Amino acid sequence: TLYKQLRQVCEDHVQAQILQFREDMGLELFRNHIISDKMVQSKTIDGILLLIARERSGEAVDRSLLRSLLSMLSDLQVYKDSFELKFLEETNCLYAAEGQRLMQEREVPEYLNHVSKRLEEEGDRVITYLDHSTQKPLIACVEKQLLGEHLTAILQKGLDHLLDENRVPDLTQMYQLFSRVKGGQQALLRHWSEYIKTFGTTIVINPEKDKDMVQDLLDFKDKVDHVIEVCFQRNERFINLMKESFETFINKRPNKPAELIAKHVDSKLRAGNREATDEELERSLDKIMIVFRLIHGKDVFEAFYKKDLAKRLLVGKSASVDAEKSMLSKLKHECGAAFTSKLEGMFKDMELSKDIMVQFKQMIKLQEVFKTFYLGKHSGRKLQWQTTLGHAVLKAEFKEGKKEFQVSLFQTLVLLMFNEGDEFSFEEVKVATGIEDSELRRTLQSLACGKARVLTKSPKGKEVEDGDKFIFNGDFKHKLFRIKINQIQMKETPGDLKKRIESLIDRDYMERDKDNPNQYHYVA
Secondary structure, three states: OHHHHHHHHHHHHOOHHHHHHHHHHHHHHHHHHHHOOHHHHHHHHHHHHHHHHHHHOOOOOOHHHHHHHHHHHHHOOOHHHHHHHHHHHHHHHHHHHHHHHHHHHOOHHHHHHHHHHHHHHHHHHHHHOOOHHHHHHHHHHHHHHHOHHHHHHHHHHHHHHHHHOOOHHHHHHHHHHHOOOOOHHHHHHHHHHHHHHHHHHHHHOOHHHHHHHHHHHHHHHHHHHHHHHHOOOOOHHHHHHHHHHHHHHHOOOOOHHHHHHHHHHHHHHEOOOOOOOHHHHHHHHHHHHHHHOOOOOHHHHHHHHHHHHHHHHHOOOEOOHHHHHHHHHHHHHHHOHHHHHHHHHHHHHHHHHHHHHHHHHHHHHHHHHHHHHHHHHOOOOOOOOOHHHOEEEEEEEEOOEEEEEEEEHHHHHHHHHHHOOOEEEHHHHHHHHOOOHHHHHHHHHHHHOOOOOOEEEEOOOOOOOOOOEEEEOOOOOOOOOEEEOOOOOOOOOHHHHHHHHHHHHHOOOEEEOOOOOOOEEEOO
């Protein structure tokens, strides 16, 4: 009050030209004879600090009084030495104790909300009544005591839970607060990486979860991408560490992720997949490629992908040729032309096959021409092609060298399928060859269950059942270079024999014995 009265006297009664001189002199006198008094100064500072402490505890105080008192201290040039040092010291003690207490009492989201609220309150005090020069050390003090001293504890207590529950607003707040303090982002990076590696390992390491592994990986990748995009402001450090962490855990189990990724691609590219549009399928393939880049066993992927591609092309199960070629283009861009050369060769083989089929149709026409010619020459006769009597010589290459096989037409059709893949099911062979069911079973028996087992059957057994798998036997051995594989003949029934004998008698090839009706003679 005395300070205000002296200042008012100067303003009301001193001429303008000497106003500044008189005001400065008044301030000097006030500082030297009043505020410099230790007791007066101590009581003034203590009173100000008490008001601020009460406001921090939630009470309403006279902010205009605080503004006037602190403005006076600033004018008297004692603000920093007399007030600010003690104010920051008490602030430090207050928030050190508060941080320790609340870290024990509150969950992480609630604690972070409190920190944000405190920072906002202290910023408002600077605007309302504190000197602007106090802002930087004040905010630094709050950040240090409420955040910097508890970085590890906050992360250990709450980060995993926030990520598990996909608490985007809370993760955003954590990132923003941790970015304010020294070492905050680095600590968050470390725990972020550990979370990804720990969670990811649970996806790939358990064989019981193999069925869903790839989809779980894709979902997890989408989740962490969303966190980086929305919560971590696309920070490159978090993006790069995420990729490193994915690469670490996905290769903890060699080969299996590569195999399952290839199988997942196969399910997407097969006819009848769930993607309703080409655009959805393309997006799915792009996501798969992101995970594919991280696996080390790309040769394993290639082996399974090659086999599955062959099956899709061979049995006509591909959803789209454009999608197949798009996937090949992605693989070529990622791994180079050498990686996809054999795969691209399969498409060339399919084009060649189409050309051969055109030529085959022409051959069929010639067959019909011959039939017309034959029947024209021999009226009253029937011409029937006995395809079961057709045969061919096939060349094959095994681990121990090359062999030649003399086989029937049906055996030829089946064996030629294994130029396009190493394994096919009974149903796939049936669709691809068009051989009648019982004939196909005998043909497969001769190839997989006889003496010369060019194929192996799973499960093992002498009979061919629905669902059986047939695998090319690369370990095949035989002492001969050319091997004849006999076709298993269908067992004749008594009825079949009787019909055959009657036919031969009608055509004068056989006759019954006159004395014994059960005895027959060939007619010379």
